[in-house]
Amino acid sequence: MRIDRVLAGVLAAMLPCFAQAQQDTQKEIERYRQLLQDGNPAELYEARGEELWKTPRGPKNTSLERCDLGLGPGVVKGAYVRLPRYFADTERVQDAESRLVTCMVALQGFTLEEAKRNPFSGTGVPMITTDPFSGVGQRSVMTDLVAWIASQSRGMTIAPSVSHPKERLAYQAGEKLFYYRAGPYDFGCVTCHGEEGKRIRLQNLPKMTNAKDAQRAFGTWPGYRVSEGELRSMQWRMWECFRQMRFPELEFASDASIALITYLAKKAEGGTFDAPAIKR
């Protein structure tokens, strides 16, 4: 019931085997995740997101039920695993979150600025108070919506579309960004995610060019972060990685963020989508 206690229990169980291989630690982390999966608070976000989808909001007092996520207006089931993709109306490749921004503007009459405001849910965790989008205890409409939309693709196969020239362009841009090293640490995504066996403390880092790792990583975002008590989206994951690399801030729903997500989605193609998941 108490998450810290569960963790303490798992840690205690881990103590005797510290001498053993890293694999044992990994197994225990897996067990910890499984213990938590049963009571994943992501469910609460999903429920709120579904409600928000159906609730008339904005200057036009309309719901998002006519929003086209790529499979036709109002089709949510299976939409997330086929994103990012090219949308003819905006002439852009869009992921779930940037597409929701489009719908909030087009259907509900929000300004672009309003639709993009507070994309990530709030938290009091000091580590990310530099996040301009969050405030303590502040909920994010975007996060709730994305949780629900993602949950409607659970168990499906990740199948992003990379056939349109703009989709290919986004993929190539994403690949370039993935390998691009810069900043005060001369860091890039590839520094942590380009080799096998890398980790931050006890967290194994996925090698994104390896299909199995990429499938697992991509297939478990959005995820509820126990340590932050918040649900985090794919856009947040990119944003946070940029911050950790000491890169300039990655603008929410920007072409750069979508390009990276397109690249990762393609790397994860064929994997089973299992999000919103729960993470340490």
Add this chain to the structure above:
Amino acid sequence: MADPMRIRASMTGDKVEVKVLMAHEMETGLRKDASGNAIPAHFIRNVTVTHGGKTVLSAQWGTSVSRNPFLHFRFNGGKPGEKVRITWLDNKGEKRTDEAIIVVPQT
């Protein structure tokens, strides 16, 4: 108004297994916001579970319980189709009650 709880109540053998997920901030009162001001404490104080008018679980909670708490317990005497009623009360006097019907798990 607080968000609804997610309650699952199902028979396991002759016992009723209940899993509850509550949406609550569970602020300890010890954290500070970005400008350094303390965030006021806001946490669930009492949880009561009743079944057929009888209390089957009563708990006193504090600030050490995590955000969005998950509660899992079993009790005797319940039957499929009957209701389980759960109420929490927090330190600000806010309250939330939700019900769930006991089901037979599908295998």
